[in-house]
Amino acid sequence: MRASRLLSIMMLLQARGRMSAESLAEELEVSVRTIYRDIDQLSAAGVPVYADIGRNGGFALLDGWRTRLTGLTAPEARALFLSGLPGPAGELGLGDDVAAAELKLLAALPADWQGEAQRMASRFHLDPKGWFSTGPRPEFLKAVAEAVWSETRIVIRYDSWTQVSERLVEPMGLVLKAGIWYLVGRREAGYRTYRMSQIQALTPTGERFERPADFDLPVHWQQATQSFEREIYIGLARVRATRIGISRLKDISQRVKDAIDAQALVFDADGWAELDVPVEEDTWSAREMTRVGAEVEVLAPQSLRDRMTDIARRLAKSYGLI
Numbered sequence: 087m088r089a090s091r092l093l094s095i096m097m098l099l100q101a102r103g104r105m106s107a108e109s110l111a112e113e114l115e116v117s118v119r120t121i122y123r124d125i126d127q128l129s130a131a132g133v134p135v136y137a138d139i140g141r142n143g144g145f146a147l148l149d150g151w152r153t154r155l156t157g158l159t160a161p162e163a164r165a166l167f168l169s170g171l172p173g174p175a176g177e178l179g180l181g182d183d184v185a186a187a188e189l190k191l192l193a194a195l196p197a198d199w200q201g202e203a204q205r206m207a208s209r210f211h212l213d214p215k216g217w218f219s220t221g222p223r224p225e226f227l228k229a230v231a232e233a234v235w236s237e238t239r240i241v242i243r244y245d246s247w248t249q250v251s252e253r254l255v256e257p258m259g260l261v262l263k264a265g266i267w268y269l270v271g272r273r274e275a276g277y278r279t280y281r282m283s284q285i286q287a288l289t290p291t292g293e294r295f296e297r298p299a300d301f302d303l304p305v306h307w308q309q310a311t312q313s314f315e316r317e318i319y320i321g322l323a324r325v326r327a328t329r330i331g332i333s334r335l336k337d338i339s340q341r342v343k344d345a346i347d348a349q350a351l352v353f354d355a356d357g358w359a360e361l362d363v364p365v366e367e368d369t370w371s372a373r374e375m376t377r378v379g380a381e382v383e384v385l386a387p388q389s390l391r392d393r394m395t396d397i398a399r400r401l402a403k404s405y406g407l408i
Contacts, residue, residue: 297329323364
């Protein structure tokens with residue numbers, strides 16, 4: 087435990103610069119007295135750590151001193167080699183940098199762990215894209231990534247499905263979800279999410295903006311997606327479906343799957359069961375129900391049933407059945 091804590095202190099000082107004993111103690115969940123003892127131990131071991139006294143004082147490493155990554159455990163090394171996604175990194179223009187970083191990490195590992203890390207990379211591959219699709223490669227992804235890093239505003243011409251308009255955006259971060267890139271940006275009205283493939287043009291402004299210190303991209307994304315899922319499902323549809331139909335309904339979304347799994351289904355002699363399914367507005371819901379095919383019948387609401395009836399009638403007419 088102490089060896090791990092000593093390494094953690096070195097890494098914290100190396101990554102963050104000067105830190106007070108109180109900050110180190112809070113970070114590592116130990117007492118301030120323990121931190122002082124650990125600092126003495128590091129100094130005795132030859133680590134060039136020094137203390138600045140005063141109001142803004144604290145502990146720091148000698149300028150230019152770096153430690154090698156020999157403190158990684160074997161599982162940590164395996165995890166780091168598993169975490170690289172060469173496809174998305176390449177789309178961001180960072181493919182060569184990821185490869186170089188992996189080589190440096192491999193060289194820094196103890197000899198007996200290098201083979202372990204290489205075996206992990208050769209046995210597990212992460213592919214974030216869906217089946218039968220290479221995934222879109224947004225034209226402006228690299229430019230947006232550079233704007234995110236440099237904290238500079240951009241003007242985008244965006245197709246929001248209802249209209250095409252120009253928008254001044256402060257790019258806060260990029261998110262890769264199910265093989266699709268999204269930009270999280272800030273405007274006067276707050277934070278907005280833009281699908282990268284819908285950006286038709288982009289102009290860098292060169293204007294810097296101040297990124298809020300309390301903005302956390304993963305937390306924001308989680309909250310935004312939960313809010314979106316709550317808002318998109320505006321009602322319930324009563325349907326009857328076969329086992330095949332129920333399986334296909336579950337593929338619509340996790341929200342639909344969870345709702346179906348929470349119900350005790352009773353199948354009749356013909357293999358049909360009635361159940362409630364969360365639905366969006368009628369146009370989108372009818373599209374999803376149509377994909378399920380004849381394995382599902384909408385019973386209510388009447389507006390959705392009427393739309394499904396109209397689709398069925400037009401299909402029958404197209405195939406010369408009426």
